[in-house]
Amino acid sequence: MVVELVETLLEGIRSGSRAQMARAITLVESTAPRHREAARELLTRLAETPNSAATNPKSAMRVGISGVPGVGKSTFIEALGSQLTAAGHKVGVLAVDPSSVRTGGSVLGDKTRMNQLAADPNAFIRPSPSAGTLGGVARATTQSMAVLEAAGYDVVLVETVGVGQSEVTVAGMVDTFLFLTLARTGDQLQGIKKGILELADVIAVNKADGDREMEARGAARELAGALRLVRGHGEWAPPVVTCSGLTGDRVDEVWDQVQLHRDHLGVEGLARKRAEQQLEFTWALVRDELAQRLRHSKAVRAVQDDVRAAVLAGDLTAPLAADRLLAAYDTE
Numbered sequence: 620m621v622v623e624l625v626e627t628l629l630e631g632i633r634s635g636s637r638a639q640m641a642r643a644i645t646l647v648e649s650t651a652p653r654h655r656e657a658a659r660e661l662l663t664r665l666a667e668t669p670n671s672a673a674t675n676p677k678s679a680m681r682v683g684i685s686g687v688p689g690v691g692k693s694t695f696i697e698a699l700g701s702q703l704t705a706a707g708h709k710v711g712v713l714a715v716d717p718s719s720v721r722t723g724g725s726v727l728g729d730k731t732r733m734n735q736l737a738a739d740p741n742a743f744i745r746p747s748p749s750a751g752t753l754g755g756v757a758r759a760t761t762q763s764m765a766v767l768e769a770a771g772y773d774v775v776l777v778e779t780v781g782v783g784q785s786e787v788t789v790a791g792m793v794d795t796f797l798f799l800t801l802a803r804t805g806d807q808l809q810g811i812k813k814g815i816l817e818l819a820d821v822i823a824v825n826k827a828d829g830d831r832e833m834e835a836r837g838a839a840r841e842l843a844g845a846l847r848l849v850r851g852h853g854e855w856a857p858p859v860v861t862c863s864g865l866t867g868d869r870v871d872e873v874w875d876q877v878q879l880h881r882d883h884l885g886v887e888g889l890a891r892k893r894a895e896q897q898l899e900f901t902w903a904l905v906r907d908e909l910a911q912r913l914r915h916s917k918a919v920r921a922v923q924d925d926v927r928a929a930v931l932a933g934d935l936t937a938p939l940a941a942d943r944l945l946a947a948y949d950t951e
């Protein structure tokens with residue numbers, strides 16, 4: 620059963636069948652134990668394919684794209700994706716949506732937001748998996764990336780939202796992290812700086828069109844100056860450019876900067892970065908699995924109501940409560 624399914628999927632993926640790709644991604648996203656075996660087998664086999672991106676840094680470009688809701692991410696991705704497919708690339712779009720983790724709802728990756736790209740035969744858009752923890756979503760996204768890459772997608776864009784854990788997660792799975800922002804000055808600038816500094820490889824001040832263009836250029840200059848002060852000599856200082864996802868103006872220049880960042884890493888640097896990401900991903904998988912086991916532990920369930928009541932009543936301190944839960948878990 621598993622062998623047949625995996626063979627069918629592999630054949631479909633390699634021949635670029637969208638239906639089989641979608642099926643494969645559904646499989647790797649699944650948290651059901653009965654799907655895990657097939658997913659593992661599929662991913663192992665994909666890793667053996669000659670163009671496997673896990674081992675070949677010359678393969679797909681993995682680019683994270685982030686920014687607050689409303690900054691214009693989906694409009695930008697639509698413009699960028701269309702320019703890239705017109706230039707002969709195959710573009711995959713994946714999403715890591717923290718709101719889907721908490722609420723099951725989604726602010727990202729909604730297909731209908733990218734109509735043109737969704738209808739493009741050389742683009743494949745996948746909304747954020749809505750199940751489970753951020754770690755689980757990250758696992759699903761990383762594995763979906765492997766499916767896309769095996770199917771010959773040479774650019775994978777991973778969209779995420781906000782400044783927070785989801786961005787750190789996405790930065791840990793891409794080669795280049797692109798941050799979209801809006802023209803802002805002074806205090807607001809201070810507010811976004813820290814998060815940007817640590818993660819962004821390229822920054823684009825978006826919506827630089829019409830009346831906003833001058834303001835955007837000013838903001839870009841200010842931000843570039845601030846970044847230069849903080850980054851050390853010889854370090855990659857994230858370039859700050861302006862663009863308009865709506866008109867498509869200078870979106871190609873943003874992409875040029877992404878390419879430059881990749882060149883700066885070099886083949887070896889990229890290979891090292893990906894290897895380190897694999898190691899970090901390994902531990903993320905372990906943490907995720909442990910969290911899952913903890914949640915499903917019968918022994919923990921057996922004591923957790925008592926522990927909860929005792930903590931709420933002030934009869935048990937948090938460290939002692941934690942000890943009791945862990946002791947219960949260890950008996951399993």
Ligand code: GDP
Pocket residue numbers: 686687688689690691692693694695732825826827828862863864865866
């Ligand atoms: P997201 O939430 O970051 O994905 O943002 P959207 O792409 O959905 O865009 C939010 C709003 O901003 C929409 O009304 C867009 O039409 C508008 N918008 C997006 N990009 C631009 C742009 O480059 N220029 C202008 N003027 N408006 C834009």
